[in-house]
Amino acid sequence: MTDQYASNASQSKHEYSATSLEDLSPRIQEACRSAGWSSLAPVQARSIPVLLRGDDLMVQSRTGSGKTGAFLLPMLERLNPDQAACQALILVPTRELARQVHAEAQTLFKGSGLRTAAVFGGVGYKEQFDALREGAHVVVGTPGRILDHLLKGSFATKKLRILVMDEADRMLSMGFYQDMVQIRGYLPQSVESSYLFSATFPSHVLRLSSQFLIDPGFLSLSSDTLNVAEIEHSYYVVPAVQRERSLLRILEYLNPVSALIFCNTKSDVQFVTTVLQRFGLDADQLTSDLRQNKRDQVLGRIKAGNLRLLVATDVAARGIDIPDLSHVIQYQPSEDPELYVHRAGRTGRAGASGEAVTLVAGMEKIKLNQVAKKFRIPLQEQELPSEETVNDMVGQRLTAILEAELRSRDLVQQERAKRFVKLARELGQNDDAAMLLGMLLDEAAQKASQGPAAPSEEEPPSEPKQDKPKANKKRRRPRRKKTRQSSDNDSNSSQGN
Numbered sequence: 001m002t003d004q005y006a007s008n009a010s011q012s013k014h015e016y017s018a019t020s021l022e023d024l025s026p027r028i029q030e031a032c033r034s035a036g037w038s039s040l041a042p043v044q045a046r047s048i049p050v051l052l053r054g055d056d057l058m059v060q061s062r063t064g065s066g067k068t069g070a071f072l073l074p075m076l077e078r079l080n081p082d083q084a085a086c087q088a089l090i091l092v093p094t095r096e097l098a099r100q101v102h103a104e105a106q107t108l109f110k111g112s113g114l115r116t117a118a119v120f121g122g123v124g125y126k127e128q129f130d131a132l133r134e135g136a137h138v139v140v141g142t143p144g145r146i147l148d149h150l151l152k153g154s155f156a157t158k159k160l161r162i163l164v165m166d167e168a169d170r171m172l173s174m175g176f177y178q179d180m181v182q183i184r185g186y187l188p189q190s191v192e193s194s195y196l197f198s199a200t201f202p203s204h205v206l207r208l209s210s211q212f213l214i215d216p217g218f219l220s221l222s223s224d225t226l227n228v229a230e231i232e233h234s235y236y237v238v239p240a241v242q243r244e245r246s247l248l249r250i251l252e253y254l255n256p257v258s259a260l261i262f263c264n265t266k267s268d269v270q271f272v273t274t275v276l277q278r279f280g281l282d283a284d285q286l287t288s289d290l291r292q293n294k295r296d297q298v299l300g301r302i303k304a305g306n307l308r309l310l311v312a313t314d315v316a317a318r319g320i321d322i323p324d325l326s327h328v329i330q331y332q333p334s335e336d337p338e339l340y341v342h343r344a345g346r347t348g349r350a351g352a353s354g355e356a357v358t359l360v361a362g363m364e365k366i367k368l369n370q371v372a373k374k375f376r377i378p379l380q381e382q383e384l385p386s387e388e389t390v391n392d393m394v395g396q397r398l399t400a401i402l403e404a405e406l407r408s409r410d411l412v413q414q415e416r417a418k419r420f421v422k423l424a425r426e427l428g429q430n431d432d433a434a435m436l437l438g439m440l441l442d443e444a445a446q447k448a449s450q451g452p453a454a455p456s457e458e459e460p461p462s463e464p465k466q467d468k469p470k471a472n473k474k475r476r477r478p479r480r481k482k483t484r485q486s487s488d489n490d491s492n493s494s495q496g497n
Helices: 002-011 026-034 042-053 067-072 095-108 126-133 143-152 177-184 203-211 243-254 266-278 292-303 337-344 364-375 387-407 411-418 421-428 431-449
Strands: 057-060 088-091 116-119 138-141 162-166 193-198 217-220 230-237 259-262 283-286 309-312 327-330 353-360 379-382
Touching: 026 095, 042 057, 042 067, 042 217, 067 095, 067 162, 067 193, 088 143, 095 116, 095 138, 116 126, 116 143, 126 143, 138 143, 143 177, 143 387, 177 203, 177 387, 193 203, 230 364, 243 266, 243 327, 243 353, 243 387, 266 283, 266 309, 283 292, 327 337, 337 353, 337 364, 353 364, 364 379, 387 431, 421 431
Parallel strands: 057 193, 057 217, 088 138, 088 162, 116 138, 162 193, 230 353, 230 379, 259 309, 259 327, 283 309, 327 353
Antiparallel strands: none
16 A cells, blocks of 8 residues: 555646635635634645545644644534534544643634544543533544443443544554544444554654544645655754664654664664663664675564564665665764665655654764755754653553553453452552552563564454454445545644644
């Protein structure tokens, strides 16, 4: 499917026609005014006409470009406020994004009669139960908690018409994919439209999209060429000492599906690999003095999608073509400017998008910017995430994985686990004893990080063993096959998400 998307996008001669705010309904114009928007962001101008038609669509647009408004505004025209039932489901990877989308929906839907509900973990169920029971028209939630409500029977999807997956690159990656497949089983045939919104579309997302969308169009507003493929170039300024600690923080923050990490020397490769392995990350190394059988073993793992992080020198990685590589990370920028292009070009292949990330310290930042200027690379500086931010993100990912594991257990296994709930509460109230829980969670996190780099389209996860309400096996009725496939490019706006 990846090659198909790249071919169709590059060969298409049609572009999605942009609309203006004045061309839209008074209801949408009023919603924009209430949000303080005097005009549409590019992603909104290009995608809203498609969403109003109800065609399935994949939209590639950077964070902060206004894509939240792009999928919320058409709901003002397509949803019925007199029908007290969930008609639109928006799935997001984090509770922070759920809160953000929910807040923006409340602003845009003010006075329309449409009610929204935010459904995510880490908080009590009562308020969510009440909102779902009262018939919220739009539900914004994380996959794990949405699935919990589906299993409990507190969330009905019989009237669902629109499905949105925001930050689709994360939604279809390890930790969420199993829940997404199970949620798909509850979607009714009456779902009319499905949408994926993401800043990047790695190859595994393109491959898995057919499980949720029917013959979707592709709209790209993140590149300067009419092509699905794109590499996002960024760098982090890190302290000169303990660079490896910054790398760990960046890896846990980005959570790459698969990454090739370049070092300038063999000793650095060995050091970085050891650090990553000691911190429980699924990493291995490739150097020029590696024995051939070991080299073949390492390459076999990463090409099969069973190794997430490969640390290598330029010499060792020469001539290696790794499919589905989501990230290239330069632990140190090379002294040779040409090597930046060769390193970065390892990702974003075969019609997929990818990210090239560089760690710089001191004068390295100046040299990197000179390389970017020479080769006209749109380089962006990113703020090094704080330990608190990273810990919170890792905690949310682990919670989602553990919740999925709990749901997969049968009633006897759950009964066994209940014996330790009281002990867990007691341990959590004592700082010294809480370290015991931290140790167990760390082991669970390391075990999860050793899994396959990306979910397989051919081998979806099995359904949970426990009893649950009967799910619909067929997602929706067949619809007229669409014939257009397009990609468009534009600049970004700071409006919305």
